[in-house]
Amino acid sequence: MAEINKKFLVGVYDDEDIALAAVNKIKSAGVKIYEVYSPFAIHGMDTAIGHPRSRIGIAAFCFGVVGFLCALTLTTWTMGIDWPMVIGGKDPLSYPNYVPAMFELTVLFTAFGMTFTFFISNGLGPTVKPLLFDPRCTDNKFIMAIDLSKNKLSETEIENLIKASGAEEVSVKQL
Amino acid sequence: MGAHHHEVVSVEEQFEFTAESKRNLLIGMGVGIALVLLGSYLLSQGGGHDAHAAAGHGAEHDHGAHGYHWTQRIIANLWLNSVYFAGISIIGMFFISYNYLAQAGWSAVFKRIPESMPAFLPIPAVIMIVLAVFFGDKIYHWMHEGIMDPASANYDAIIAGKQGFLNKPFYIIRLLLYFGLWYVLWRIVRNLSLREDEIGGLDGYEKSIKYGTAFLVVFAVTSSTSAWDFVMSIDTHWFSTMFGWYTLASWHVAGLATMTLTIVTLKEKGYLKAVNESHLHDLGKFCFAFSIFWTYVWFAQFLLIYYANLPEEAIYYRERFSGYGGIYKAPFFINILLNFVAPFLVLMTRDSKRTSVILKLACWSILVGHYFDFYTNIMPGTVGANGGFGAVEFGFVLLFACAFIWSVSSQLTKANLIPRNHPMLEESLHHDIA
Numbered sequence: 162m163a164e165i166n167k168k169f170l171v172g173v174y175d176d177e178d179i180a181l182a183a184v185n186k187i188k189s190a191g192v193k194i195y196e197v198y199s200p201f202a203i204h205g206m207d208t209a210i211g212h213p214r215s216r217i218g219i220a221a222f223c224f225g226v227v228g229f230l231c232a233l234t235l236t237t238w239t240m241g242i243d244w245p246m247v248i249g250g251k252d253p254l255s256y257p258n259y260v261p262a263m264f265e266l267t268v269l270f271t272a273f274g275m276t277f278t279f280f281i282s283n284g285l286g287p288t289v290k291p292l293l294f295d296p297r298c299t300d301n302k303f304i305m306a307i308d309l310s311k312n313k314l315s316e317t318e319i320e321n322l323i324k325a326s327g328a329e330e331v332s333v334k335q336l
Numbered sequence: 337m338g339a340h341h342h343e344v345v346s347v348e349e350q351f352e353f354t355a356e357s358k359r360n361l362l363i364g365m366g367v368g369i370a371l372v373l374l375g376s377y378l379l380s381q382g383g384g385h386d387a388h389a390a391a392g393h394g395a396e397h398d399h400g401a402h403g404y405h406w407t408q409r410i411i412a413n414l415w416l417n418s419v420y421f422a423g424i425s426i427i428g429m430f431f432i433s434y435n436y437l438a439q440a441g442w443s444a445v446f447k448r449i450p451e452s453m454p455a456f457l458p459i460p461a462v463i464m465i466v467l468a469v470f471f472g473d474k475i476y477h478w479m480h481e482g483i484m485d486p487a488s489a490n491y492d493a494i495i496a497g498k499q500g501f502l503n504k505p506f507y508i509i510r511l512l513l514y515f516g517l518w519y520v521l522w523r524i525v526r527n528l529s530l531r532e533d534e535i536g537g538l539d540g541y542e543k544s545i546k547y548g549t550a551f552l553v554v555f556a557v558t559s560s561t562s563a564w565d566f567v568m569s570i571d572t573h574w575f576s577t578m579f580g581w582y583t584l585a586s587w588h589v590a591g592l593a594t595m596t597l598t599i600v601t602l603k604e605k606g607y608l609k610a611v612n613e614s615h616l617h618d619l620g621k622f623c624f625a626f627s628i629f630w631t632y633v634w635f636a637q638f639l640l641i642y643y644a645n646l647p648e649e650a651i652y653y654r655e656r657f658s659g660y661g662g663i664y665k666a667p668f669f670i671n672i673l674l675n676f677v678a679p680f681l682v683l684m685t686r687d688s689k690r691t692s693v694i695l696k697l698a699c700w701s702i703l704v705g706h707y708f709d710f711y712t713n714i715m716p717g718t719v720g721a722n723g724g725f726g727a728v729e730f731g732f733v734l735l736f737a738c739a740f741i742w743s744v745s746s747q748l749t750k751a752n753l754i755p756r757n758h759p760m761l762e763e764s765l766h767h768d769i770a
Contacts, residue, residue, distance in 0.1 A: 204768055204770065205768060205770060207770055208770060218685070218686065222684070249643055249644075249645060250645055251643075251645075257638070257639060257642050257643075258639075258642075258643065260635060260639065261639070
């Protein structure tokens with residue numbers, strides 16, 4: 162068998178509450194769920210699937226610090242060292258004046274940094290074809306994907322579990 | 337339904353104001369009074385330590401010209417604490433009102449705590465009205481004898497120009513109006529809430545939205561005007577168009593910290609079992625966000641004055657930064673440290689907002705910090721070079737804090753700790769922000 166990569170079982174649900182209950186049921190049977198796709202955020206889904214907590218907050222803090230330091234360097238260098246100017250009777254290097262610039266650059270770096278981190282960590286980009294198990298997850302269905310290579314149970318066993326949990330249909334998808 | 341796997345906890349909880357708590361609060365008040373008496377004795381003996389040495393520098397402020405008596409410091413402290421605690425109290429009403437208006441669900445479970453806070457209002461109200469009527473000239477520059485009389489040696493043309501607003505009869509009417517309106521509107525909403533506990537239904541909720549909205553309209557105006565009256569007009573020559581917002585921001589975040597601290601403490605004592613980590617997380621976010629909001633307003637006011645550098649405006653910061661022998665420089669910086677730097681860094685992460693100890697630490701920082709915020713706003717204009725932080729200051733804070741806790745605690749005993757028939761209660765019990 163020359164399977165290129167991975168084989169997924171894909172379950173389609175009609176209701177978010179059923180999907181959430183299904184996640185709990187299937188997980189308690191010892192199956193690892195790859196991901197659940199939904200047209201909107203479902204309360205408690207992340208914890209139910211067992212995803213680790215996002216580290217985007219840490220990234221945001223780091224970008225913020227970088228932005229702050231950039232602003233500090235920019236104002237100190239331009240106004241204090243390279244071309245000192247007296248504005249409004251203040252010393253060339255009066256930091257209260259630069260707080261707005263520091264604030265803005267901190268926010269700017271944090272916002273852009275988080276956006277690009279999000280794009281990269283989710284594999285999104287202009288030429289990337291997104292991983293889509295079923296296009297209906299962008300409309301009215303809730304899609305559960307299970308990576309067979311990551312699970313010990315057999316394909317039929319998992320398929321039966323998905324069906325028993327209230328899925329409308331189950332299909333196999335090769336990637 | 338079914339999808340949420342929360343344990344359903346009982347909403348029947350009766351808060352007990354124990355004899356032990358009462359005893360502790362009485363001891364606290366006793367210590368407060370003792371400290372005030374001790375401090376007063378020291379002040380009357382001229383033990384104002386560096387006060388006299390620094391008095392010479394006070395001449396840049398008008399109060400230097402008037403005879404100073406040590407009782408002024410007592411009056412200033414009474415005023416400062418009344419303003420601070422009246423603000424914290426009324427923020428309880430502010431919080432429940434905007435939650436009603438937004439039809440917020442998450443806050444229903446702990447709503448009895450902010451709802452009980454305005455019960456303290458009559459005490460600062462009485463103190464402030466008595467002080468304004470009998471000792472107004474000890475607090476306000478514009479109440480000085482003959483200040484608006486062209487024939488008098490004390491005449492001040494700038495202050496006389498503000499007579500239309502700053503005159504004693506109108507001022508007393510305004511004081512009565514603020515406290516009257518705030519208290520009556522709170523009483524109405526509180527009674528509706530208590531009635532809802534007994535009879536249920538949507539009637540109380542819908543009426544509360546109306547009265548809450550009416551309060552917000554009233555408070556939109558009175559929060560600004562009271563900030564001018566209580567605090568800004570002490571430095572009568574000076575004015576800032578941001579002052580209303582600034583004081584509201586200060587009161588608001590201090591009120592939120594009081595609420596959060598009370599909720600966490602009650603939870604630790606075994607009450608409010610239905611309050612979960614998501615509620616605490618959101619309360620933490622409120623404290624975090626409004627600390628930043630306060631900083632934004634504080635800095636916006638400071639930066640404009642700093643940048644424009646107009647003498648009549650800059651004098652306000654000059655007095656606090658280096659005036660009166662520099663005695664207000666420490667509170668000036670403590671203010672920024674405790675109200676911005678500490679809550680900003682401490683409450684930034686998700687975990688810290690969900691950890692009781694850290695949340696309490698941040699709340700204490702905010703509460704102490706905003707005391708110093710009002711301290712730096714009120715003290716230089718009232719006692720000037722004779723200010724300081726000693727037994728009198730500490731005693732009064734202790735006295736007011738104990739009285740406030742007493743009044744909120746006894747108010748909490750008057751109803752079930754969780755509003756059992758609140759239409760949003762079910763949503764609040766399942767509050768989950770993951």
